[in-house]
Amino acid sequence: MGDGSFVSLVGPSGSGKSSLLRAVIGLQQPLSGTVETDLARSQVGILFQDDALLPWKTARDNVALGLTFNGMGREKALAEADAWLERLDLAGFGDRFPRRLSGGQRKRVALAQVLAMKPRLILMDEPFASLDAIVRARIVKDVVALVEREKISVLLVTHDLEEAISLSDEVYLLSQGPRARITERYSVPIPRPRDPVHSRTHPAFAPLYKQLWTDLSREVDHRAEAA
Amino acid sequence: MRLDPRYTWVRQLAAFAALLAVWEAAGRVNMLNPMYAPSPSRVAAALIDLFSDGRIWPHLEATFSAALGGLALGIAVGIVLGVVAALVPFIAELLEPVMTVLNAIPRVILAPLFVIWLGIGLASKIALSFILVAVLIFFTVFTGIRQVDRRLVERVITLGGDRWSLVRHVYLPSVASWVLGNLKIAVGFAFTGACVGEFVAATQGLGYLLSFAQSTYNAALMFALILLILVVVLIIFGIAGRLEKHLLRWN
8 A cells, every 4th residue: 555545445244354454453363464564553543433432531531542652741642632632623522521422523532542643554444334424424524634634544444335436546345255355456536635525426436336336246246156 | 290300309208207297196196006116206216315325336336347347348359359350260260150159149148157257246247248248349340351342452452552551541440430330239238247247246336236126125226226227328328429420420
């Protein structure tokens, strides 16, 4: 993956998309093969489907947590956390505990937590799946703007082909597992900077969507025949 | 009729006052035998009597010492054993069946045994309180640690936290929240242990006074003591509740 590129992984359930991300960040061992990266551990962030914020820590403390783990003083980390919360439209919510935030706000806190670490690569495991459409569209738009500006690479796992195309520079299709492989790579010729909503009306969007849909369906059918 | 939920307490209080009034009236016209059901005024007199000559204080002190001693020891040992069992599978194998048996039996049946082993003094009451609380806290901590939210653990790891960070930011707060969630039950257990222990064999304490009231057929004193224990435990409950609410304010 190149610097600052946005890559999506799509594929049938059970093709190991999540496992791949977990292997990249070291939460699980790959069954075979290795993960090659020139990035330090702290330069890779991960955003899960659940926000997984510590419920007994305020939004600010949650965001500051990773910074203190990596040696930043508490005062400085808290100031940094506040700055990130503000950047993500959460000014004034720093003292709230996660239980008192909405789903979208929690997602933004989780995002601030990851971005505060100044990662070069962010892994995303269906991070927006649990949000309702409007909240989701707004967060996705902010995410795209931030990663474009900061030149952060993103590896996104998703079921949502529209999301994959509208956000990515490249989409990889994984075959049906077990022993899933990357079977196709598609470049997305929509120019940056992008607005994820308007990307869907770009002339290149529809043909690519159709192509991906056909190929993904074939993977699923293929599996059904083999079974 | 619609009941205004804001005034629930008024209705409850009124009903209670009415009950007391009827009870008192029935006593006055000799419809109730004071031997079994002394009127509220007699109970009040017995209660005032206990405090006026000051002889209640050593008994209160004895019961409090036993209950709070057993509570503190029980929580401490329960947490330590729970943590060790959750971290060391071998210890869990040995401890779990013992604790399960201790959890299944009514642990107050151990009271006579503790009297034989530890005498009729404070030690046997603390022991009973302790065993009641420790088993409860052990299971709270043991199952709690094994059910720590994996997602939180992974979150801390992926943010660069080490083992100590996990203990400090995930395990300790989790354990604390489970223990605090059971604090009221533990307080109730601690006083049960202290009073039952005193009831079985003692020279002082509220349980001892109860047993004394029983052997002298002094129903008024008995009611007064039951009332007193009720108030004492409610006060401690209130304190435990405040503590829980403050420390678990994130919830």
